[in-house]
Amino acid sequence: MLKSLRGGQPLPEIRIQDAAGNPLFHEGVEYSSPARGTWTIAHVSMLIPRAHQIFIGGDCCLRGVVLSAAEFGGLDRFSMVTVKEDDVCQNKIDEMYTEGITDILHKLPVLPPAVVVFANCIHEFMACDMDAIYRKLHERFPSVDFIPSSMNPTMRKAGMTPEERMRMQLYAALDMRTKDPKSVNIVGNVYARSPQCELVKWLTDGGYVVRDICTCSGYDEYKTMAESSVNIYTIPLMKKGAEALEKRLNQETLYMPVSFSYEEIESCLTKLAERFDLPVLRRPDGAPDFNLLEKEADDALARARQTAGDMAVTIDYAAVSRPLELARLLLEHGFHVARVYTDAIPPGDEQAFAWLKEHAPDLMLHSVVNFRCRFVPRGGTAEGRRVLAIGQKAAYLSGTNNFVNIVENGSLWGFNGICRLAQMIGEAALHESDVRGVVQIKAWGCRG
Known part of the structure; x- marks a missing residue:
């Protein structure tokens, strides 16, 4: 007999004081939020200028990616090879991959400089010799850089995830070149760091060229990223990719995370100034002077706090890579943070987790994928307060129209990032947004 789950279901949330660690919630049947602003592997690969995507798999697997390509206007850079039952039964997978890709490229009006090939998991079950396939393709199309990738849901929670692999493969077409000591890459993001953030501004003011795939206007410019002497990555998702580029x-690899801790930001900037010998304002002891930057961030947060008043703030993991660290920052500056939407303690958030358990034990941690999210009331209030959400998922699950529309840190970094986020919080407190219209747009900011 079917049983209705609409009434009497406990909310999928716990007090942070009661949270033991990862995973925060039981893993099982998952809920998918209509908030769709995060980028998938199909969107991330579009960052490679003029690259063409070819997806290979069954009809049911390809249906979603072709709809995604149509939605963001990327059908002219998208093709697919459909695997049929006969291809599997007759063991023609290797031949079908090679000839299918060849046929597509022959029919394109212009041969692209790069092709990103997304092989579905079936090639692993059929023990395809992908190296032999790519060798043959290189022989047929020597001017094309073939970039192997995968759309493999069976590896979503084991080994290197498809998302990690795609970030790595964004730079797979770069080849060895003579290094320019005055050229630096920022790698792994889907949005460029703001030119005004300390990470970029300090480098450019010091005479360095800062390269980012997000700002490359053409394929030749993208290839010049191989000339940079240092790669800086700002999100954990790019760790393996940065290590691969170093090898x-x-x-050289430097990790400069998007952080909301003054102490860690200052540690990163000190390391940056020392490594690149940057002409920054210094204290009498020679260390960089952060007093002005701290004051600017404090003042910006104070203005946002005054504007937000007693609104309850909610934050989601897809908005920023360290939601617990952001929660701590806001709490320390007088905001009423009511809830963080996350199913795990993100990498780098461990210290903030420990601090919050001690200093904000009643802060609620709410699942994003637990099936009970389907029945969560979305009234736009929490504890009798109006809600201000940071992130699309937080806005949808809270039921509020006052929200900061940000995905994967946006272009934020450092003290400048904190100031800009504070400004966005103030604007969100004053003005409602069309949440329903915004969250339906998949991969916010992606254009074909």
């Missing part, structure tokens, strides 16, 4: 192209 393959002999580019």
